[in-house]
Amino acid sequence: MTGKLSLDTKNNRTLSNDRRQESKKDLDEGIESTVLLNRLLVDSFRGLKNAEFCKLNRVNYVVGENNSGKTSVLEALVAGGCYSDSRFFLDTMLARSQKMILEGVKNMLRPVGEEISRITITFSNGSTLKTELTCKERTEILQSDNKIKNKRLLTMTVNSIFGDGQLSEPKTFWVNFEQNDKKTFLRRDPSLEHKKKNRIPCQFVSFSRFDRTDKILEVLDGVFINNQREKLLDVLKIFDPNVVNFEVVGEDRQILVFGKDDHESDPLYLNDYGNGMYKAFYIACAALQATNGILLIDELEAGIHHRALVDFITYLDTISKKQNIQLFITTHSLELLDVARQTHHDGDMVVYKIKRGEGKSVVKRINHNDMDLLRGELGVDIR
Amino acid sequence: MKIIYLFVEGNTDKFVVESLLKRRLKYRNYVNEKDTPKLLSCHIPKYPGANGQLERRGIPSFLYKDDASILLVSANGKEQVCSAIRERLRVAELQFGIANEDISIAVVLDRDAEMNDEVIKSKLLKQAGNNRLVIEKDILTCEDVRYGFSLCIIPADRKGTIEKVVIDIASKIHPELTNEAGLYKKAIEEKEDYRKYRNKWASDPQIQSFYADKVQVGAISTVLKPDSSPGIMINDILITEMDIDQICELPSIKRIVQYLEDL
Numbered sequence: 001m002t003g004k005l006s007l008d009t010k011n012n013r014t015l016s017n018d019r020r021q022e023s024k025k026d027l028d029e030g031i032e033s034t035v036l037l038n039r040l041l042v043d044s045f046r047g048l049k050n051a052e053f054c055k056l057n058r059v060n061y062v063v064g065e066n067n068s069g070k071t072s073v074l075e076a077l078v079a080g081g082c083y084s085d086s087r088f089f090l091d092t093m094l095a096r097s098q099k100m101i102l103e104g105v106k107n108m109l110r111p112v113g114e115e116i117s118r119i120t121i122t123f124s125n126g127s128t129l130k131t132e133l134t135c136k137e138r139t140e141i142l143q144s145d146n147k148i149k150n151k152r153l154l155t156m157t158v159n160s161i162f163g164d165g166q167l168s169e170p171k172t173f174w175v176n177f178e179q180n181d182k183k184t185f186l187r188r189d190p191s192l193e194h195k196k197k198n199r200i201p202c203q204f205v206s207f208s209r210f211d212r213t214d215k216i217l218e219v220l221d222g223v224f225i226n227n228q229r230e231k232l233l234d235v236l237k238i239f240d241p242n243v244v245n246f247e248v249v250g251e252d253r254q255i256l257v258f259g260k261d262d263h264e265s266d267p268l269y270l271n272d273y274g275n276g277m278y279k280a281f282y283i284a285c286a287a288l289q290a291t292n293g294i295l296l297i298d299e300l301e302a303g304i305h306h307r308a309l310v311d312f313i314t315y316l317d318t319i320s321k322k323q324n325i326q327l328f329i330t331t332h333s334l335e336l337l338d339v340a341r342q343t344h345h346d347g348d349m350v351v352y353k354i355k356r357g358e359g360k361s362v363v364k365r366i367n368h369n370d371m372d373l374l375r376g377e378l379g380v381d382i383r
Numbered sequence: 384m385k386i387i388y389l390f391v392e393g394n395t396d397k398f399v400v401e402s403l404l405k406r407r408l409k410y411r412n413y414v415n416e417k418d419t420p421k422l423l424s425c426h427i428p429k430y431p432g433a434n435g436q437l438e439r440r441g442i443p444s445f446l447y448k449d450d451a452s453i454l455l456v457s458a459n460g461k462e463q464v465c466s467a468i469r470e471r472l473r474v475a476e477l478q479f480g481i482a483n484e485d486i487s488i489a490v491v492l493d494r495d496a497e498m499n500d501e502v503i504k505s506k507l508l509k510q511a512g513n514n515r516l517v518i519e520k521d522i523l524t525c526e527d528v529r530y531g532f533s534l535c536i537i538p539a540d541r542k543g544t545i546e547k548v549v550i551d552i553a554s555k556i557h558p559e560l561t562n563e564a565g566l567y568k569k570a571i572e573e574k575e576d577y578r579k580y581r582n583k584w585a586s587d588p589q590i591q592s593f594y595a596d597k598v599q600v601g602a603i604s605t606v607l608k609p610d611s612s613p614g615i616m617i618n619d620i621l622i623t624e625m626d627i628d629q630i631c632e633l634p635s636i637k638r639i640v641q642y643l644e645d646l
Contacts, residue, residue, distance in 0.1 A: 373470060374477070378426070380474050381427075
């Protein structure tokens with residue numbers, strides 16, 4: 001347990017109106033967050049081929065059918081350079097792999113039928129970051145104890161070049177995946193860290209990883225350091241208005257949530273609450289750590305009841321504006337898109353619908369005006 | 384399968400056209416979304432949204448027969464026809480990622496006060512330009528994609544709107560009722576006491592006469608189907624009560640029947 005508990009029952013209030021008013025206040029005060037990324041071009045990365053996302057906005061939703069490449073768009077942003085440390089980069093590249101085996105890693109990294117993945121990010125100031133990822137496999141023969149063994153090696157090379165008028169020297173790093181005795185080991189370029197010159201604050205919350213307690217705690221530490229506990233309390237109150245505080249307690253660092261009625265019953269751990277509250281808490285933590293950067297959220301709606309979505313999207317909108325965060329959100333939910341249309345300020349949001357086409361991905365851009373027409377007037381499904 | 388997006392000016396036009404398609408050409412309504420081709424089903428509204436919107440607007444009709452499916456759209460006014468075309472092509476394009484040239488565009492316009500078909504067409508071309516559409520003969524181009532295009536103007540034989548057609552049909556089946564409703568219309572149209580109402584319809588006396596036709600149709604409808612709108616009366620009673628071949632021989636309606644057959 002760290003620090004003294006401060007139970008603020010005065011703040012135990014219904015959140016929605018307060019948040020909405022705060023959101024409106026932001027607009028009244030003319031707070032304008034800038035858009036960091038302006039364009040994304042992805043070629044031969046996972047299922048994406050020649051996918052262009054132009055005129056990116058402050059809030060970007062990605063929709064499409066299963067296997068259309070929505071999550072790959074988020075991953076492409078990371079692979080294309082939106083990360084601040086190499087562990088985050090590797091974690092994202094391997095997030096889908098259930099187990100660290102070479103075949104799995106190979107399939108995750110190597111684009112189908114292609115040798116090179118190319119990702120180009122254009123920033124709002126006109127500068128560009130071009131990244132090429134290649135994967136090559138080879139076999140080495142090892143001899144030890146009079147036995148000959150095969151060692152399979154998969155090398156991923158990341159080559160990036162940053163240009164802001166004139167092109168800089170290309171930066172290259174490698175990551176090796178070695179399989180020996182059916183075990184796969186990862187070795188990375190020791191100079192990887194200092195080669196990452198353009199650090200872009202980025203957080204990635206995906207459905208497959210939101211249950212990683214160590215990840216949430218890591219992000220939460222950053223929130224405590226920046227004294228942003230109150231902002232997280234607001235999220236918890238969306239789901240349980242009785243919440244008055246939370247703390248990280250015990251050697252195994254559990255998150256304990258205190259309610260105003262805790263004199264009658266024991267406080268609950270965050271894990272004891274539903275997935276929606278847990279996920280929203282994680283997203284909020286990640287948002288607070290993505291200041292002046294980008295936040296990637298995969299299937300935001302999963303686990304969150306549609307009534308809570310209104311308050312949560314309002315919260316996320318306010319936080320992202322204040323912290324200057326560009327949002328990239330994938331979704332299957334029409335309800336979420338309707339909430340988004342009504343929550344985000346005019347001109348602040350855009351929806352990209354992606355579909356697998358012959359030889360290339362088809363990306364359709366739907367701006368706020370289109371949303372008003374298609375959803376507000378015609379009521380048609382834009383997913 | 385042919386896919387036709389058929390645009391009409393208003394709801395009364397939609398009911399008449401839909402009735403003719405069903406009675407004369409044996410089209411049927413799709414009753415389940417899963418049976419509907421994607422180029423049509425993408426126009427099925429998903430309500431209510433998260434905002435709790437209950438109002439249903441712009442719901443098209445979905446019709447089919449052996450080799451063709453029709454999306455029948457009311458544009459809610461003559462001036463909205465081209466924007467409605469553009470909107471619906473946008474919806475289809477979003478559904479498939481690419482524009483689909485298999486779609487044909489058909490438009491049925493009321494003649495109103497203009498007897499020269501070319502004048503009506505030129506007005507439509509101008510409206511198309513304002514909506515970034517190009518219409519040349521039987522081709523409509525939207526975002527560089529070409530679609531088959533055709534236009535029909537009703538009534539064929541005289542000035543007026545779709546109500547003239549409805550009155551023609553009603554006069555064949557219920558002549559006395561149509562006549563009585565005509566006298567009522569005449570009174571509304573001519574009595575000084577009603578000028579204040581007529582002026583709310585339109586300032587042009589000729590346009591007022593078209594609105595007066597709506598009054599007559601409303602009066603007929605009130606008797607034939609007191610609890611429903613004129614549109615329901617057209618679909619449920621008027622066209623079903625008369626031999627469809629007789630209806631189709633009426634001078635005011637002959638052209639549109641031929642047009643729908645040729646789609």
